[in-house]
Amino acid sequence: MSKILVIDDEDSIRRLLKVSLTHKGYEVVLAEDGEKGVKAFQQTSPPIVLTDVKMPGMDGIEVLKEIKRLDPDTQVIVITGHGDMEAAIQALKLDASDFINKPVTDEALSVALKRAKHVLWMKEKLKEYTDNLELMVKEATEELRAAHDFQENLIQSSIDGIIAGDKDETVIVFNQGAEDLLGYTADEVIGKMEMGRIYAADMAPTIKEKLDGEACGGRNRLVHYETTVVSKSGEEIPVRVSGVTLFKNGLDTGVVFFFQDLREIKRLQRELIENERLSAMGQAVAGMAHYIKNILNGLQGGVYMVNRSLKKDKPILLSKGWGMVENNIGKVSDLVINMILYSKERQPDYVSCSPNEIAQEVYDLVHEKALQSKVKLVKEFDLSINECYLDPNGLHRCLLNLVTNAIDACILDPQQDKAWSVVIRTRKEKDGIRFDVVDNGTGMAKEVQDMLFQRFFTTKGGKGTGLGLLVTRKIVDEHGGVVSFESSPGKGTTFTIRLPHRCSEETQGNISMTERGT
Amino acid sequence: MKKKVLIVDDEPEQIEFASTVMEENGYIAISASNGAEGMRKVHTEKPDLILLDILMPEKGGLGMYRDLKQNEETKHIPVVIVTGVARGGDFDDRMIRQDEDLPPPEGYIEKPMNPDAVGKLVNDLLSKI
Incomplete structure (x- = not known):
């Protein structure tokens, strides 16, 4: 139920208006002069005030000024004496919402109230809308910040090194992974270093070519290309790099590259190869030892026969024995050549x-x-x-x-x-x-x-x-x-x-x- | 009368070598280059001892050992296994006898063959007969 403050020095009018307004569904607050009216306004904050202009002491114009000062949104309807146009104009200038001539007719009152309520409703809506807009902007900003933070976090906490460059290929993003990989801090490179400088000698043009060309993952894309980057301390680091050219409205705006450190993988690969080599060597040594034992047996036999021949003067043993020695020397030499050919x-x-x-x-x-x-x-x-x-x-x-x-x-x-x-x-x-x-x-x-x-x-x-x-x-x-x-x-x-x-x-x-x- | 030693080996050089060692020790050396030929000579030549290469590829050194030791007529003939495997007697013993109820061989000689050791081993085994 809407509140309304009625200020009039004439008791009969106050009572009349109270009956009429209560009947229209308002909660009516009455005041008998200007000062009391302002006080009642402060206490009850009604959205609509109905005030007589001509009152002893503080008059209606003063009341209007004071109420507008206290709350500019309040709808103040002034009641003017018949033909007192001057007061009416003055009141409207001071932002009264309407004026009603005495004697107050029910119809005039209804029209004025309706207008006042409409203004109030409009103001309310406007306020609601404004408040809402602020809230929406606030929410959107928050969402945007959260999304940005999330992406920032994603980039920063990626284990892969992520480095982005603007269209002149100056570094603009350099995440933690990139810092760990290359040993530079982001501050040292962002806005200062060219992207190409991280690659090992002369690799930058090749990478650019691969990115632009079709061969490695399509145009403007580079997928899993193995190359070498150089850290701040000069260490050459094997990496697998993927990258894309970034576009905005069809224009090339920069590049982003993702680097995977291959040092550990390469080390494990080397270890695996080394282990395989050792185990193969073990197998080879065992097989070889066996084979060499057979050769030794032949040599032993040959030498034995030659010795016997010399001791007992049996020439047939000499030629057989010597043949065995030669044959087995031949086997050793074949074995050694095969070993060299295989190992080198x-x-x-x-x-x-x-x-x-x-x-x-x-x-x-x-x-x-x-x-x-x-x-x-x-x-x-x-x-x-x-x-x-x-x-x-x-x-x-x-x-x-x-x-x-x-x-x-x-x-x-x-x-x-x-x-x-x-x-x-x-x-x-x-x-x-x-x-x-x-x-x-x-x-x-x-x-x-x-x-x-x-x-x-x-x-x-x-x-x-x-x-x-x-x-x-x-x-x-x-x-x-x-x-x-x-x-x-x-x-x-x-x-x-x-x-x-x-x-x-x-x-x-x-x-x-x-x-x-x- | 000189005793007879049968040398079964697929390696001609090893036959030459072992034959010479046996002859130098006063035995008659006869030879066979695979298990089947070896068994034939066991029956025709009646050797007093056999030097058997157990690792003849695809030539049945193991089969010959089994035949010898499962046959009443031949199981008394001492067999010296000549082996190139570096793992020693226990391995060969298990490999030769497997699950079967075969007696172990009378002697082992590992390649490269030491002529003095073979001579001594064969002399010892044949002196018991």
Whole structure:
């Protein structure tokens, strides 16, 4: 219910207005002069005041001024004497909401009150709206701050180093992760350093190129590119970097990069490789020791026989014994060469040479052994093969290993009275040369075939090291070639080496230059 | 009469070596390059002792040992196992006998073979017969 203060010095009018206003639903407060009216206003703060102008003491105009001073929003309706336009105008100038002439009619009162209430309602709405707006702005600001803080936090607490640059590539964001990675503080670099300076020598243009280009994750994106950055103290740090170009309204506004420190991963990788190498070495040493014991046994036997021969003058023992010594010295030297070839990170020593000549050398070398083992050694050389550009020592070793294995496969063949043979074949092919070593010996079961290129695998017990095929494949790989085989148990095995053409120094000029260290 | 030693080994050099050692010790050396040939010679030549390479790949050194020791006619022949495995007698013993109820071999010789030690071992074993 709305309150209304009525100030009039005439008791009859006060009573009349009270009845009328109470009837309209107002709570009516009455005052009989100006001073009492102002006091009542202060005590009850009514939104609407109805005051007579002409009163003894403080008049209605004074009351109006005072009330407007106390609360400018209060709607003051003045009651003027009939025809007292001057007072009415003065009251309106002083921001009275309306005036009513005496005698006060119910209709005039209703209109004035309605107008006053409308103004009040408008003011109320305006205030509500203003208050609301302030609240909304406050809330939005808070939300914005929270979002900003969250993002800031996200960037700051990211373990990855995050570095952003403006369109001139000056650093504008440098998070904790970046500080930890690079050893600079944010203050040292923000606004001061160029983004490109963190990369190792000359890498910055490459990174820019990768970011702009399609190759690494699409245009204006760089995904998981491995490179090296340089810390404040000069340490080169391996990192995986991802980045994007930032755009606003289609314009390039800067870049942001994310750096993942790879030091720990690289260290673990190195450790893993080292562990694998050690375990492989252990395996190798065990296999090698076994094999060397067999060689020693042969040497011991040879020496024993030579000694006996000298003591007892039996020449037959001398030649047999000496043969055993030579044979086993040969095995030691083969073993050592294979070990060196397998262990060294080497590049083939390319020279111009004839593949057929190399095959012939191998043929000559094992011919005797094959004969003794009742294996027929056959050569099928393609005489149209010209001089080629390859590593003759490497190829010699590959062929020797394959031919020795082939002869062993014949010796180990449990079948009786088979006409064993090993064929050494060379062929010129469209894009390279091909060597086949074909035997009709024992052949290999599936399980053996699966194990074939595993480290130090051998079927020869203590009579093999498992190095031969490893070395062969290594050398062929180094030439960019391929080793393959076909085998069926009881029927034999064919090993094939294919080497790509390297017919002149010109086509391989660059490679051979670096390989030779010039 | 000279006693006979059968040398079973797939390595021709080892046969040469062991034969020479046996002959130098006053025995007749005969040889076989795999288990099957070895068993044939056991029956035809009736050796007094056998030097057996247990690690002949795919040639049945173990099979031959089992045949020898499960056969009433041959189980009395002393067998000296020649081994390249570095782990010593216990390993070979278990490997040779496995789950079967086979007696252990009469002797072991590890490669590289020491000619004096082999000679002494064979002499000792044959003097008991």
